[in-house]
Amino acid sequence: MPETGRAWHLTARPQGWPTPDDFALREEPVTAPADGQLLVRNIHLSVDPYMRGRMSSAKSYVEPYKLNEPMYGGAVGVVVASRAEGFAPGDHVLHDLGWREYATLPAERAAKVDPDAAPLSTYLGVLGMPGLTAYAGLVRVAGFQPGDAVFVSGAAGAVGSEVGQIARLKGASRVIGSAGSDEKVELLTKEYGFDAAFNYKNGPVAEQLKEAAPDGIDVYFDNVGGEHLEAAISAMNLHGRIAVCGMISQYNATEPTPAPRNLAQIIAKRFRMEGLLVMDHVDMRPQFVEEVSAWVRSGELKYRETVVEGVENTLDAFLGLLRGENVGKMIVTLGA
DSSP states (O other), X not given: OOSEEEEEEEOSOOSSSOOGGGEXXXXXXXXXXXXXXXXXXXXXXXXXXHHHHHTSOSOOSSOOOXXXXXXXXXXXXXXXXXXXXXXXXXXXXXESBOSBSEEEEEGGGOEEOOTTTSOGXXXXXXXXXXXXXXXXXXXXXXXXXXXXXXXXXXXXBHHHHHHHHHHHHTTOSEEEEEESSHHHHHHHHHTSOOSEEEXXXXXXXXXXXXXXXXXXXXXXXXXXXXXXXXXXXXXXXEEEEEEEOOOGGGTTOSSOOOOOOOTTHHHHHOOEEEEOOGGGXXXXXXXXXXXXXHHHHHTSSOOOEEEEESGGGHHHHHHHHHTTOOSBEEEEEOOO
């Protein structure tokens, strides 16, 4: 068993955009497992937009990161030592003690995963939390029905790309996506099968969405907020639905943002808008895994990963994610 391992600590609460001065990579003792615990060597770490909210001390749906203690996040690793029934050294597990090389945790916080059924990294992406977020958000929260026209913002990311493809596979009449580069727009239409896509940096979102969806939209899956949400409300058809997964355009704002300025349209259009937290929909996991894994195996649903090597580069990966540098799921790999 190793004596020490490296872990990322939050050392100050970021004001606006996080900077490297707000974090530190520190050497920490590796703790042997007690009864009912596992020691895991992490292989892949996940960085996700929601983590920015945990860096604030504001009250939210999840506990903030504590200062000068290891941060948390999704991870897949291999069991090094076990004092828990049902787990043995060599088993691969999914857990939530990421941002570090080694994790000692209660067995109930770990779930076995099969590296022969799918690549380990997919349990953090297309078959993991982002995938379930996409599936539950579209199917349950947005109440998707065949024939719906669907608009997805942040559509080249891990969640957005899966939302659009699931909508297409389930019979959407039209799937539209927005992304932050021309290369991502091409990926959406040529690889993921979106009917239309646009680069939101190339002009007003409302104008580009109107051109891409001349008959309006029935479902908006929101990962961005702000101008995108305002544009979606303008394009929304009668009795449309909005699933709000994230508002990444506002995460680093230091002042209140004005958009959407047209929320009063909710009255005339009678659309429904609901927030989405994946933890409320874990009961859908068996249905999600069965349906989506079949699409992945058949090649009907495609996914991309942006892989960064080394625990020392975890912060760079997270900051790159906030800047939109990833295509698909952002993964930090520490080696097999």
